[in-house]
Amino acid sequence: MIDSKRQLTKYVLSDYVMSNVAWLIFNIIRFFIPVVTSGYAELGDFLLSRNVVIGQIFMPIIMMLVYYLSGYYNIIFFKSRLHELFTTIGSVTINTLILFFTALINDIVPLRSENYELILILFAVQFICIYAPRLIITTDATHKIHNRQWYFNTLIVGCGKQALKLTRDLNNRTIALGYHIVGYVDIEEGSHATQLEMPIYDCNNLEELCNRLDIKYIIVAIDDNSHIRLNKVVNMLFPLNRHIKIQSDIFHQLTGRVRLSNIYGEPLVDINSCAISEGARNIKRLFDIVFSFIALILISPVIAVLAILIKLDSKGPVFFKQERIGYHHKPFYLYKLRTMYIDAESDGTPRLSSINDKRITPLGRILRKYRFDELPQFWNILKGDMSLVGPRPEREYFIKQIMEKAPYYALMYQIRPGLTSWGMVKYGYARNVDEMVERLQYDVIYLENMSMLVDLKIIIYTIRTVLLGRGM
Secondary structure, rough: OOHHHHHHHHHHHHHHHHHHHHHHHHHHHHHHHHOOOOOEEEEHHHOOOOHHHHHHHHHHHHHHHHHHHOOOOOOOOOOHHHHHHHHHHHHHHHHHHHHHHOOOOOOOOOOOHHHHHHHHHHHHHHHHHHHHHHHHHHHHHHHHHHOOOEEEEEEEOOOOOOHHHHHHHHHHOOOOEEEEEEEEEEEOOOOOOOOOOOOOOEEHHHHHHHHHHHOOEEEEOOOOOHHHHHHHHHHHHHHHEEEEEEOOOOOOHOOOOOOEEEOOOOOEEEEEOOOHHHHHHHHHHHHHHHHHHHHHHHHHHHHHHHHHHHHHOOOOOOEEEEEEEEEHHOOOEEEEEOOOOOOOOOOOOOOOOOOOOOOHHHHHHHHHHHOOHOOOOHHHHHOOEEEEEEEEOOOOOHHHHHHHOOHHHHHHHHHHOOEEOHHHHHHOOOOHHHHHHHHHHHHHHHOOOOOOHHHHHHHHHHHHHHHEEEOO
């Protein structure tokens, strides 16, 4: 077995210690550079000076923040050493510029070439100190995985011929991929391969099973790869919050960007991942937290005024909450300002709103037109239920109907749902399931082209939509 937390600790602790070492070494070199005047006659006095000591405390913290935002710690195992090299170069470059312009700006000398020399020394010291331990840790982990010293407990969903073939392919490999098969999940395909040697479990209480067996990876290998079967499997697995791999020859049922789990391994497609890089994912989440926190402070007076108007407009609570399905198919409560009369779905059947919907209050029409009813969702963003930009979350009742027509809706579970989306900007509100499927095309495009620049573009278009009152 592999202890993921222990491996992560190795990377984090190594980076922090070596960041301190790098900054200390650089300051020693800096003291002896002839063109830099420290004002101290002895090295010890310089290293114990106030500014250097403060830098020794805070500069490694700044470096660690950059390393975190780079996404380096998101993926602990199966690291590409080439990607690790480029990620380290990028992070160290950013840190070099930050440190130079915050701590070393007073060391600038008239000769530009000597300034470049100072920057190159800072970069080189950081890069060597950070990259060397990273490479050692990664190489050691890769070696142990390939030699079956380390492994991940893995469940295979399916009990037929595909499951048997996959098991043999994984077990007979000269270079192991780290998947240690501990059992199979019966999803009632109708037949079992008689040569399966591991236990077969039913599909009930999968979460308890995964916790008990300490499952890290789930691989889908089913014989019946029809839309209905695949939809059922994907919806069943996403809430488990495990790495989900699916064989490429059945992935044609879904569409979207795919990423192979390992270029040396079986053609397994990772359906947890999307086009955005791990670094961009971290920056996106940080932006969500900062933006939503500031937004909640600024809009609190607006919400207070709207709350009074809602109370005067119709009976019922100010806020309306509704269960939606979010990241990894997990349910959460989405908050809105109430725009409908109470008991709008008194018969218990979920209904989408329409242009002339009589359930909408007079004030509610105004709130929807300018999307003021969505303001409380900044709380959902701060909590982590949602992102500022992402596919709009839907109710399970409608998701089941959407997936009958568009099984690739399951790809939306790869990311957090959003307050606004490319679908909302280009299409708007959907009045029925067919329109939901049409709007989904825009969300698939977003999933394929995710970036902070695209998010900024969507935000600008959303502001334009709000200002023009095109929310309905």
